Amino acid sequence: MKGINMIQLAKELGLSVSTVSKALGDSYEISASTKKRVLELAKKYNYKPNPFASSLRKKKSKQIAVIIPDIVNNFFALAVDGIESVTVNKNYDTFIYLTHENLEREKAVLEHLESGLTSGLIISACTGKDGYGHFQQFYENTKLPIVFFDRVPDLLQFPKVISNNYESTFEATVKLIKAGVKRPVFIATEEPLYTSIERRRGFQAALASHSIKFSDDMILECSDDMDKNYAIIRRLLSGKKRPDGIFASIEKYAITTYQVCKELKINIPRDLKIIGMTNLRTAALLNPSLSTLSQPAFEMGREAASLLIKMIEKKSYAAANDIIVLNNELTIRESV
């Protein structure tokens, strides 16, 4: 950290520090000519205001935090892209924190951010287990604005950006049924994620609406351990009364299902029809091409960031309790 500061600028200009500060801040108190002189000298010396001094004094920063479970996932990568598209225009700097689906890590990040490092948070939560007390706690301690997206704590009163998981999963399941599926299975996360729960509800409602009796073995819970998942899905598809349709509620599960089918030589879509929730660009190129229910990830990130910055900049939004719902997109390809 080097470079020139206001004091030196002021000295060279024969002005006071406050005048320089105000000139740089384009204050009405300063004459146009003085502003010009200040700006020119600042430019000449490539002066950059010290962000720490500024944040300290103003008691706020132009920094936000993004807390997500994973970045090696097209959905979250797209969401970050969407967030950045907003923050870059508003001149906010964006910290990124990955929880790796680990609740302890998520708590640690929040704890860390209680220092006031950032002026707001965008979060996609990593699990619903243990409730969401840490979010509430964080908010009470800091009163900082928080926007959740996708994986939101449904019980808490925070602004949220979500997609229509219930409706779109309903729609997708109906598609499977109409394509002839009699025994669909929903591959779920074992963690009680909000999104997952909504999707599950949509799945069950679709069955009900088509008089298919729901049974517990129509839900297959998978974890974050891909080897285990492989084994679980393999067992499912090797079994005698194996399903003829699968709704994979997250990307990884759809891919694993494909891998298992490839190994077991199960013919998709003849023996098994599949729809996966994913934002994979390569879905259309898989063998066979994968039918997808994809989320408007970029837009979700963008909306979340817009909302957060509104909340940061206008106190009136601080108590905002908006819920923004965007639509998922169903694309039927060869796998159905």
Next chain:
Amino acid sequence: MKGINMIQLAKELGLSVSTVSKALGDSYEISASTKKRVLELAKKYNYKPNPFASSLRKKKSKQIAVIIPDIVNNFFALAVDGIESVTVNKNYDTFIYLTHENLEREKAVLEHLESGLTSGLIISACTGKDGYGHFQQFYENTKLPIVFFDRVPDLLQFPKVISNNYESTFEATVKLIKAGVKRPVFIATEEPLYTSIERRRGFQAALASHSIKFSDDMILECSDDMDKNYAIIRRLLSGKKRPDGIFASIEKYAITTYQVCKELKINIPRDLKIIGMTNLRTAALLNPSLSTLSQPAFEMGREAASLLIKMIEKKSYAAANDIIVLNNELTIRESV
């Protein structure tokens, strides 16, 4: 931003602020019993030191910046994952900046960071056009440590983390040739990226080593505009003397090639053999499965971050000019 500060802690403890500061910093000047009292009260009030005040006073921060062209790309996402795996342990906060392959944006980010917001930078550059003067300029203005990875400015003396692009592309091209390819085409970026240039060199060297005469039309330059690329690749594959082998030097081009083949009903691998540089997890599930040359993205990120933090924390490394080279991995699948 709220919460308690040192002054209040000191008052309640009947100590001076300096003592509290030193106690929290575990200074040898403070007795064990006093430290204990301070720590306990700090904990009771959930005291968090103000990072701005701290950074201001110490003239350094525990913040680094990651500047990459894109996050919606498995390679960079994995690299960020690798970076984070290090920073999280070292208690650094990580800013993320996306240049979207836009040089002006890259320059703007650097300019912004001249404020000293971060203590170091990890960069994957977006183009070699216009040279790399802005990096040099940034370094001269700030003297901050910078580590480049993957897309590195080959002519500048900065520490770098790269993968063996030349050798591995050589190897991959030889595979194509041995599989019977007579007229290979290398799909290159139009931007003179370091990585791309190395790969191109490896490609040409492989041809030479197998007595295939190189001609300019064996290099097809593509841009960042996917629609244009589609048209360009389509033209290539519709042509009369169309190639029988393709080395796609970046992920997107491999995918587009697949799309074109699908549309033109070109049989892979019979009529066209393909190897793509990519970290796609779904490569094995494509139709046909894609042979890949993949980079150790996570490891590259991890190495870059380790190196950067060493440079930040030990002045001795500041002039380090290390180049760390990791190995790419060639996986031959059905597409060859």
Next chain:
DNA sequence: CACTTTTACGAAAACGTTGTAGGCGTGCTG
């Protein structure tokens, strides 16, 4: 016991901004 050293703490000055309060001259109003 007279002395040095060590231990444990405090006072105060930074770090670079920003915002408040105030001041001084000029011009305008009644």
Next chain:
DNA sequence: CAGCACGCCTACAACGTTTTCGTAAAAGTG
């Protein structure tokens, strides 16, 4: 012409730390 507003600028006190320097008491030394 007193009074006032206004335009333009300055002094100074924050913001919450860290660090240097100083010092009183306790402990060690011969």
